[in-house]
Amino acid sequence: MRIGILTGGGDCPGLNAVIRAVVRSAMSNGDEVVGFRDGWRGVLDDDAVPLDLASVRGLLPRGGTVLGTSRTNPYAIEGGAERLVATLERHRLDALVPVGGEDTLGVAAKLAGEGLRVVGVPKTIDNDLDGTDYTFGFDTAVGVAMEAIDRLHTTGDSHHRTLVVEVMGRHAGWIALHAGMAGGATVVLVPERPFDVEAVVGHCLHRFESGYSPIVVVSEGARPADGALVTASGQTDAFGHVRLGGIGAALAALLEERTGREARAVVLGHVQRGGTPSAFDRVLATRFGLAAVDAVHEGQTGVMVALRGTDVVLVPIAEATAHLKLVPLERYAEAEVFFG
Ligand code: F6P
DSSP: OEEEEEEOSSOOTTHHHHHHHHHHHHHHTTOEEEEESTTHHHHHTTOEEEEOTGGGTTOTTOOSOTTOOOOOOGGGSTTHHHHHHHHHHHTTOSEEEEEESHHHHHHHHHHHHTTOOBEEEEBOTTOOBTTOSOOBTHHHHHHHHHHHHHHHHHHHHHHTOEEEEEEOOSSOOHHHHHHHHHHTOSEEEOTTSOBOHHHHHHHHHHHHHTTSOOEEEEETTOOBTTSOOOEEEEEEOTTSOEEEOOHHHHHHHHHHHHHSSOEEEEEOGGGGTSSOOOHHHHHHHHHHHHHHHHHHHTTOOSEEEEEETTEEEEEEHHHHHHSBOOOOHHHHHHHHTTOO
């Protein structure tokens, strides 16, 4: 068989492990693999590279994606869908394996609807894709954020000041929730639950009273109940997402004024996405890659590999991209027990 693969959207630790697993598994079956550069952009422009065993050597621990990525939306470009189909036909592909989040897989679902054979692989550090318990990249991002929080505790306590840690998470607060719980944050603020500034001030003052300094973990997409989202710029990407960033600094200024204690903001940003994947993410990405090739061999289409419990299963892509997987209020309530 001839299998195409691409990686789209924000990069994520574990993408190379998927590429490696797809190529290794395909080669052992006598299949051929073609990689498209920079997500859907590579399919639109027919920018492809053959992938063999030599091209995936040493990829397992490597962050980012050797295929490159982009946030190109072919359906936002006139004639885009036709160009995708033409490229895939030119390469005589039996199936395409797009590795991506809600946007990349949304395009994949449309292509499958048009009759092309597509098997998706979910990825996002935000862990907000529905249909799968976890996406690879999330565990690595949480580990990076937790280590930062551990370090910030000691400097914060030394200076008796509040430290606000802004983490990624556009619509879902999974990174903030897990990193905040693992790092013993004083407060965790997530997009799903607009926050009460008075309550945050109260938790910080309580923490100071106990002789320690507060750590406030805030998702970039969190906002006060009586305020708006803080954006880094007014621009939107090809899928209509605004660039977030700045809530940490805004909150630190507010907390400094309201608590009467110094406050500083730390933005972890792309540090959470870069670098080598954790063991969990390497294994999950590898299992996803193997399962995607198996699904191609079974003749499946319009499906995505997914983790349910400890099993890798197939779910309809359309179902997985219909809604985002947000932090349920009862999960947030578990973190709240430790606030203050
Ligand atoms: O979608 C994943 C994500 O990491 C979001 O949490 C974040 O808002 C966005 O990507 C950042 O995108 P970019 O790398 O384009 O700034």
